[in-house]
Amino acid sequence: MNITATLIGQVIVFAILVWFIKGVLWEPMMKVLDDRKARIASGLAAAEKGKQEEEVARQKAADELKKAKQESADIIAQAQRRATEIVEEAKNTALEEANRVKSAATAELDQEVSRAREGLRSQVAALAVDGAQKILGKEIDAKVHAKVLDELAAQI
């Protein structure tokens, strides 16, 4: 129970120990704790931000989906309209074509008929003369009866 030179030793040990602990343990640990605090804070902020961003993205996705649905419905309606138009058009074209073919065929037919009639006409005179010769038994001059023969041919 006394104060001795040991006191000085204690003071020196304490001073060295404080200096050592400060450099080796306290300062690094404070840094680590601050780092961790900052990291946790930024992590929480990031999480909050992520949540908000997710909400925005979800909203955006819903909007996009709605828009896409609307667009697809529009496209389908348009396509149906277009299909109807095309069918209508095709029908019209087909009808026109049919009419055209029909009228061409009719014209050709008329032409054939008149050509046949023409052919018949050219032969009918000779046929009539030939027939009359056989009936009358004498030669008939076709030039003399040309008028009669033309009338006959015109009757065809």
Place this chain on the structure above:
Amino acid sequence: MSSVEPAISKPVEYIQHHLNNWSLGVEPGQQVNIVDFGVFHLDVFLFSAALAGIFAYVAWKIGSNLSADKPSGAQNAVEAVVEFVNQQVQDIFPGADRNVGPIAITIFIWVILMNSMDLLPVDLLPGLKAGIYAWFVGDPHHSYLKVVPTTNLDGTFGLAICVFFLIIYYNIKSKGVVGYLKSFLYHPFGKYAMPFNIIMTVIEEIAKPVSLGLRLFGNMFAGELLFLLIALLAFSVWAMPAQIALGTLWAIFHILVVNLQAFIFMLLTIVYLSLASQGGHDEHH
């Protein structure tokens, strides 16, 4: 263990033997003056320095391996202590500079370590040393060893004096030399009681380290003494159960004292440094 024999026959001698230091500059067992700087208590210095070394080694080991993301188990434990001490510093001394924390944790842990030597059986290390002494030197009755540094005034006042000078340092840092001297003149009773103020403030300032040192010393010394008295129960086999029961009880209670005294020492240090740093002319009463 030769020291068990005198415990049975000569209780006073047994206790006195245990209260003597292993010292340089004085004959073994000789009485030392209350203040004698010619004497050096080897045991106090060796044990406190060894404990400081262990503390420093553990601190270095953990401090060099810190990880913010994956703290090891040891780091977690040390972090808890550091955060606890830091919390105390922040609460009591809001504007503390970067030295208060290290000072506080060093006091806290070092005092706990020194106090904890009290929990070793009272005859373990002294008996060991007496055995070695008998082997190499001679009569083991001349071998002295006090294991608990804080049961010596040197051990506790070494810290208290450091705190005393830190108080002066923080006073001068916050008020300047003139401001600090002025606080002796005008405190606590205003400028009309100047001489009285000087005496009062000097007493107040001296009382801080003295109370710190004596409180720790008194508690640890009393605890050690009680352990010695309990050890005296080894006089008979029939008293052994009582000795074991009392020793266990006191040791368990002493764990509280060991930590509490270290905590009080640290807390008061922070409080004193905080008071010392409070602004210039403000009276803090």
